[in-house]
Amino acid sequence: MRRLTGCRRFKFPGIKISLYLAVSCAMLFQGAFAQDQDAEVLRSIYTASLTDGKAYDWLNHLSNQIGGRLSGSVQAQQAVDYTKKELEELGLDRVWLQPVMVPKWVRGTAEFAYIESEPGITNNVPVCALGGSVATPAGGLKAGVVEVQGVEDLPELGRDAIEGKIVFYNRPMDPALINTFQSYSGCVDQRYSGAAEAAKYGAVGVIVRSMNLRLDDFPHTGSMSYGELTLQERIPAAAISTNGAELLSTTLTLNPEIRFYFRQSCRQLPDVESYNVIGEIRGSEFPDEVILVGGHLDSWDLGDGSHDDGAGCVQSMDVLRLLKLTGYRPKRTIRVVLFMNEENGLRGGRKYAEVASQKNERHLFALESDAGGFTPRGFSFDCSDAAFERILHWKPLFEPYLVHQFVRGGSGADIGPLKSEDLVLSGLRPDSQRYFDYHHAENDTFEAVNRRELELGAAAMAGLVYLVDKYGFTPVQQPIKGR
Amino acid sequence: MRRLTGCRRFKFPGIKISLYLAVSCAMLFQGAFAQDQDAEVLRSIYTASLTDGKAYDWLNHLSNQIGGRLSGSVQAQQAVDYTKKELEELGLDRVWLQPVMVPKWVRGTAEFAYIESEPGITNNVPVCALGGSVATPAGGLKAGVVEVQGVEDLPELGRDAIEGKIVFYNRPMDPALINTFQSYSGCVDQRYSGAAEAAKYGAVGVIVRSMNLRLDDFPHTGSMSYGELTLQERIPAAAISTNGAELLSTTLTLNPEIRFYFRQSCRQLPDVESYNVIGEIRGSEFPDEVILVGGHLDSWDLGDGSHDDGAGCVQSMDVLRLLKLTGYRPKRTIRVVLFMNEENGLRGGRKYAEVASQKNERHLFALESDAGGFTPRGFSFDCSDAAFERILHWKPLFEPYLVHQFVRGGSGADIGPLKSEDLVLSGLRPDSQRYFDYHHAENDTFEAVNRRELELGAAAMAGLVYLVDKYGFTPVQQPIKGR
Numbered sequence: 001m002r003r004l005t006g007c008r009r010f011k012f013p014g015i016k017i018s019l020y021l022a023v024s025c026a027m028l029f030q031g032a033f034a035q036d037q038d039a040e041v042l043r044s045i046y047t048a049s050l051t052d053g054k055a056y057d058w059l060n061h062l063s064n065q066i067g068g069r070l071s072g073s074v075q076a077q078q079a080v081d082y083t084k085k086e087l088e089e090l091g092l093d094r095v096w097l098q099p100v101m102v103p104k105w106v107r108g109t110a111e112f113a114y115i116e117s118e119p120g121i122t123n124n125v126p127v128c129a130l131g132g133s134v135a136t137p138a139g140g141l142k143a144g145v146v147e148v149q150g151v152e153d154l155p156e157l158g159r160d161a162i163e164g165k166i167v168f169y170n171r172p173m174d175p176a177l178i179n180t181f182q183s184y185s186g187c188v189d190q191r192y193s194g195a196a197e198a199a200k201y202g203a204v205g206v207i208v209r210s211m212n213l214r215l216d217d218f219p220h221t222g223s224m225s226y227g228e229l230t231l232q233e234r235i236p237a238a239a240i241s242t243n244g245a246e247l248l249s250t251t252l253t254l255n256p257e258i259r260f261y262f263r264q265s266c267r268q269l270p271d272v273e274s275y276n277v278i279g280e281i282r283g284s285e286f287p288d289e290v291i292l293v294g295g296h297l298d299s300w301d302l303g304d305g306s307h308d309d310g311a312g313c314v315q316s317m318d319v320l321r322l323l324k325l326t327g328y329r330p331k332r333t334i335r336v337v338l339f340m341n342e343e344n345g346l347r348g349g350r351k352y353a354e355v356a357s358q359k360n361e362r363h364l365f366a367l368e369s370d371a372g373g374f375t376p377r378g379f380s381f382d383c384s385d386a387a388f389e390r391i392l393h394w395k396p397l398f399e400p401y402l403v404h405q406f407v408r409g410g411s412g413a414d415i416g417p418l419k420s421e422d423l424v425l426s427g428l429r430p431d432s433q434r435y436f437d438y439h440h441a442e443n444d445t446f447e448a449v450n451r452r453e454l455e456l457g458a459a460a461m462a463g464l465v466y467l468v469d470k471y472g473f474t475p476v477q478q479p480i481k482g483r
Numbered sequence: 484m485r486r487l488t489g490c491r492r493f494k495f496p497g498i499k500i501s502l503y504l505a506v507s508c509a510m511l512f513q514g515a516f517a518q519d520q521d522a523e524v525l526r527s528i529y530t531a532s533l534t535d536g537k538a539y540d541w542l543n544h545l546s547n548q549i550g551g552r553l554s555g556s557v558q559a560q561q562a563v564d565y566t567k568k569e570l571e572e573l574g575l576d577r578v579w580l581q582p583v584m585v586p587k588w589v590r591g592t593a594e595f596a597y598i599e600s601e602p603g604i605t606n607n608v609p610v611c612a613l614g615g616s617v618a619t620p621a622g623g624l625k626a627g628v629v630e631v632q633g634v635e636d637l638p639e640l641g642r643d644a645i646e647g648k649i650v651f652y653n654r655p656m657d658p659a660l661i662n663t664f665q666s667y668s669g670c671v672d673q674r675y676s677g678a679a680e681a682a683k684y685g686a687v688g689v690i691v692r693s694m695n696l697r698l699d700d701f702p703h704t705g706s707m708s709y710g711e712l713t714l715q716e717r718i719p720a721a722a723i724s725t726n727g728a729e730l731l732s733t734t735l736t737l738n739p740e741i742r743f744y745f746r747q748s749c750r751q752l753p754d755v756e757s758y759n760v761i762g763e764i765r766g767s768e769f770p771d772e773v774i775l776v777g778g779h780l781d782s783w784d785l786g787d788g789s790h791d792d793g794a795g796c797v798q799s800m801d802v803l804r805l806l807k808l809t810g811y812r813p814k815r816t817i818r819v820v821l822f823m824n825e826e827n828g829l830r831g832g833r834k835y836a837e838v839a840s841q842k843n844e845r846h847l848f849a850l851e852s853d854a855g856g857f858t859p860r861g862f863s864f865d866c867s868d869a870a871f872e873r874i875l876h877w878k879p880l881f882e883p884y885l886v887h888q889f890v891r892g893g894s895g896a897d898i899g900p901l902k903s904e905d906l907v908l909s910g911l912r913p914d915s916q917r918y919f920d921y922h923h924a925e926n927d928t929f930e931a932v933n934r935r936e937l938e939l940g941a942a943a944m945a946g947l948v949y950l951v952d953k954y955g956f957t958p959v960q961q962p963i964k965g966r
Contacts (some may be wrong), residue, residue: 022771047659175935176530178884213935375858375914377885380554401661404887429915431858433935452658452696 002096002260035397038470041431042397042463046325047458049061054321056451059373062314063304063446070301071341072104072272078269079297080275080470083313083338087279090321094282097275100351102341104272107301108265111238113207115141115251115282116259125244128219128302129264130191130208131344132226133237140263141166141236148253149340151191151197157299162201166260168252169194170209170245173436181371181430184211184439188222195237196227206237207260207443209245217241218441223344238262259319276348279357280335283469289332290356291459291468292366294320296342296414303444311373311449313338315428317457324461330469332364339414342370346413351419365468367426367461368412372438373454374430378405379464383424387473391424394467403460426464428457491855518880525880525946527809534940537804539934541569541649541797546787546929553784554824555587555755562780563758566796566821570762573804574942577765578705579756583834585824587755588615590784591748594721596690598734599742606734608727611702613674613691613763614827615709616720617919622650623746624719626687630735633673634680646685649743651735653692653728656919663915664854667694667922671705678720679710684693689720690743692728694919700724703869704783705784706827721745757781758830763818764803766952772815773839774951775849776802776944778830779825786927790918794856794932796821798911798941806944813952817848822897825853829896836900846952848942850909851895855921856937857913861888862947870956874907877950886911886943909955911944 049055062069062079069076080097087095092105111129114122114451130133146162154162173183188211195206210220219239226234241249251258264312277297283289299305316336317361323330339348356363378398379447381388388408393404411425419425430453438444532538545552552559563580571580594612599607613616629645632654637645652673657665671694678689681769693703702722709717723731734741760780763914766772778795782788799819806813823831839846850862861881864871871891878889894908902908913936921927 010897046661050658175533176938178529375916402888405885433858434933435940437933450917450920452663456916457659 002051004295006089014178017124017319038397040464040468041326041328041422045322045462045466046401048322048325049318049455049462050396053318053455053458053459054327055318058314058317059306059310059454060308060446063306067296067304068301069305070105071104071274071298071344072269073274073301073318076298078338080125080277083297083317086321087277087317088281090324092281098278098351098355098482099273099275100340101271101349102134102274102347102469105270106267106269108135108267111262111264112140113238113240113260113262115248116261117255119249119292123247125247126217126219126241127207127238127262128221129247129266129324130237130239131221132224132268133195133264133266134234135265135267135467136205136236138265140207140261142259145248145252145258147241151194154197156200162198163474166205166207167194168201168207168248170249170458171327172209173211173213175213180213180436183213184436185340188333189212191225191239191321192224193314194230195235198417199229199233199235203235205235205262205304207248207262208237208239210239210242210441211439212441213342214437215242215246217243218443219244220439220441221302222440227331236264238264245483255370273342276340276352277338278335279320280333281330283332283453284329285331287333288362290361290363291337291465292335292337292415292464294337294339294398294414296340297338297343298343300343300440302440302442304446305444306446306449307372307438307444308440309342309370311457312369315369315373315454315461318458319462319465322458323466328466332469334465334469341413349414350417356418363418363423363424364472365424366411366415366431367416367428367464369416369428369457369461370412370414371428371432372430372435373449375453376403376428376430376457376460378403378407380407380409380411382409382411382426383421385426386475389425390473392474394464396468398460398463401456401460428461430457467481485936506708515531521880521950524809526812526950528805528945528949529884529942531808532801532938532945533809533935537802537943538801538937538939540798542789542793542932542937543929545797546789547794550786550787551821552780552782552788553588554585554731554757554781554827555752556784559757559781559823564762566760566780566800569701570760570800570819571581573807574760575761575764575803578762580857581761581834581838582756582758583823583830584754584827585757585830588751588827589750589752591618594745594747595623596721596723596743596792597743598731599744599793600734600738605804606730608730609700609702609724610690610721610727610745611704612749613707613720613722614704614783616678616747616749617750618748618750619688619719619746621748623744624688625744626740627729627733628741628743630732634677636725637680637684638807642684645681647781648676648686649688649690650681650686651690653732655692656694656696658696663696663919666696667919670694674705674722675707676913678707678714678718682716682718688718688719688745689747690731691720691722691925693722693725694922695725697920697922698725698729700726702727703922703924704785705923710774720748721747752881757823757880759823759835760821761818762803763816764806764813766815767812768814769815770843773818773846774815774948775818775820775846775896776899776948777820777822778852779823781824781826782819783826783923785923785925786921787929788927789929789932790921790927791923792853794937795852798852798856798937799942801941802945802948805941805947811949812854815952817948817952825897832897832900839901846901846906847892847955848907848909849898850911850947851898852895852911852940854911854915855913856932856940857917858936859886859907859911859913859940859943861886861890861912863892863894863910863912864907865892865894865902865909870907873956873958877947880950881943881946883938884943909947911940913940
């Protein structure tokens with residue numbers, strides 16, 4: 001019943017206010033009136049997003065018509081074409097593709113694994129190859145298992161205990177932390193460098209407990225690195241679902257002699273050309289100052305990359321659209337960048353920073369959304385004390401929207417390479433409780449995203465971009481005259 | 484793989500701290516040390532909830548083994564028996580049932596409805612009887628339709644336009660409001676008194692757009708009242724899904740002469756006996772001062788009542804358990820009350836207040852969770868200025884848990900009848916974005932509840948109960964000696 005969706009839109013137009021805003025935005029001075037006026041602009045942005053947002057429809061297409069968008073895949077190219085076309089339809093001042101060579105890793109046929117508790121007695125368990133892993137031999141790999149709680153355990157166990165075995169990394173994410181990204185950080189070394197470390201002790205493969213706080217049957221993929229290992233030294237690495245990890249651990253407790261079998265046919269192909277997708281509204285007063293908002297267009301291949309990071313892409317696209325809808329005319333250049341290859345290479349982020357540096361572009365602010373399309377709780381800022389102090393003055397404007405967290409901290413992987421002294425990097429901080437239920441897994445699909453939560457994130461981002469554009473990071477005690 | 488769930492529990496025991504707490508809790512004085520100590524108690528409560536909570540398992544049983552618990556139903560009685568048994572297993576000082584007569588409304592056979600755009604050309608649409616509605620005639624009811632945006636439209640239309648017709652209330656919830664409960668409040672009069680009003684103008688039935696911000700196919704039931712209408716004057720009322728409402732509205736625009744058919748066989752039976760389920764830990768110093776925490780055990784019948792209000796019940800039960808787990812010995816009596824019949828009568832809440840008044844019980848604080856098992860954002864307080872000022876001093880303790888909202892406002896329906904001058908009423912405020920996707924509909928099931936979000940709510944509630952128990956509402960400038 002697609003046509004009818006429009007009815008909801010019609011009943012709450014958020015656009016009529018544009019003339020008023022165009023007029024009132026001309027009056028720029030500091031003080032209570034400016035705050036009132038900013039509050040009105042934020043209100044109009046939120047209303048536009050919640051009644052007339054496009055993020056959800058775009059995400060529907062990215063998720064359900066295109067699907068997982070692993071770098072170098074047909075789907076990644078379809079996503080480039082689709083988002084470029086959609087940005088062009090927004091009537092921006094410029095939309096273009098920025099070429100970048102990306103790695104192309106392919107999963108091959110579906111992985112298969114079982115626990116062999118006695119010869120001939122097996123329990124299948126859900127696994128998936130980690131991104132960047134080598135394949136097992138064509139017939140699979142079967143070996144005894146050593147369970148560890150992290151790479152720190154390997155030296156103590158030593159080569160004798162590990163050689164010829166599969167190392168099973170089973171340290172779970174800590175459920176007691178409130179910020180689930182902290183729990184993730186405390187575990188992800190097992191996935192990223194577990195194989196490289198285990199190989200040094202003669203392991204023949206590694207199985208890693210999925211980075212998931214829930215007990216379920218979805219294996220979660222993600223990037224890994226072999227570090228300095230030569231091609232010959234590399235051993236296959238797979239993630240096992242949390243339920244599978246519990247079963248394997250229990251079975252090992254009952255009988256340490258059990259064997260584990262897994263088969264995967266993933267491989268690394270030569271790099272291929274892909275693109276960052278970029279669009280911008282040119283600034284009316286300071287066109288050479290760039291405010292960037294973005295997410296990454298690539299995703300893992302198991303699900304549809306709806307939260308990671310389709311959500312961040314469509315929110316970023318809608319930031320420009322919402323600003324246009326409310327009739328605000330930016331003074332600085334507002335640029336949306338959909339980065340390619342965040343998941344397994346960060347080539348898009350690096351290429352963007354490289355080209356920006358070559359062109360001597362001045363970036364004032366870069367905001368990334370790459371933590372899921374959940375209810376926004378705040379922003380993190382990677383910036384100077386002075387800039388952060390300026391930013392804190394805007395915090396009360398977000399209070400009516402329950403956006404409370406304005407904290408120092410990491411921003412986003414793609415914008416990281418841009419880092420410089422006078423650039424403010426920022427990350428949207430959505431509620432993190434559900435993120436790792438879906439992260440890099442088959443269930444990261446459109447259904448897992450709530451429309452309003454997604455739209456509230458786009459509105460929060462647009463609100464912040466508006467304030468940065470209007471005021472820059474000029475200390476607040478000085479009267480603001482145009483910048 | 485149920486047995487294995489225990490493994491997660493084993494790895495992060497939140498209980499070992501109890502001895503330390505028992506010792507340190509003995510040292511009660513105001514100031515930085517007390518704040519540090521309170522911070523530690525809150526940390527231990529959160530850890531216990533996130534690593535060793537029982538709320539989710541209880542909710543699983545309530546939702547999946549029992550299901551919807553409409554007052555007077557077999558399931559409502561099963562829920563009484565089950566929660567009483569579970570409370571008894573917690574080793575509380577007292578667990579009992581409080582008898583209360585409740586209305587018994589039954590839905591009968593599944594409702595059926597269609598839009599007849601031309602004689603013989605029909606489109607089925609999802610509807611459900613509103614709670615308390617009368618049935619249609621056995622063969623159903625077919626009539627022309629008048630669409631309105633609210634009861635305010637009726638006088639203008641007048642009897643000529645309405646008589647013999649079905650009134651279709653189609654004012655949607657306002658998506659621009661951030662607090663979705665406000666949007667709900669702005670619409671729910673259509674459901675509650677739409678039939679009573681329309682009947683006065685000779686309408687033969689009413690169809691009400693579901694109180695849902697999403698466009699989907701679930702009709703949402705809920706309570707309604709016929710006000711002063713006699714039995715003969717009552718007309719049947721049903722909710723239609725939001726997609727159905729859009730279709731009906733569009734069809735009406737194309738042809739105002741279309742007819743609508745619906746059939747429902749619901750009816751009101753005589754009142755039956757049911758129970759509030761109550762358990763308490765007796766206070767060590769002030770046993771006569773009661774701190775109440777609760778939710779309502781009854782639910783609508785379409786789904787499993789998982790968010791509304793299974794979540795609030797199991798969170799309230801876990802508040803007592805978490806306090807015990809952390810080794811805290813309450814000074815005041817901490818009482819959990821699972822109220823019966825919030826949805827269609829509030830008899831449980833009224834009975835509880837009546838008995839409390841008869842017994843001259845002194846209630847100091849009553850906290851209800853009845854807004855879904857989502858990430859907690861804060862609390863609302865219905866209390867004196869002095870008490871609120873005291874409460875605000877506790878706010879920083881909740882900062883690490885992203886519980887930011889401490890606001891004046893409504894608390895919960897069940898605890899409302901207790902209201903008195905020196906009682907502080909409070910409501911948990913979870914994130915409200917997804918609530919009305921599920922509220923009173925078939926999809927309010929266990930799967931819609933995220934374990935961590937539910938557990939964070941229980942922890943926030945236990946933290947607040949701990950602080951109220953420890954300090955009462957004594958103004959903060961006075962040294963606290965025992966109370």
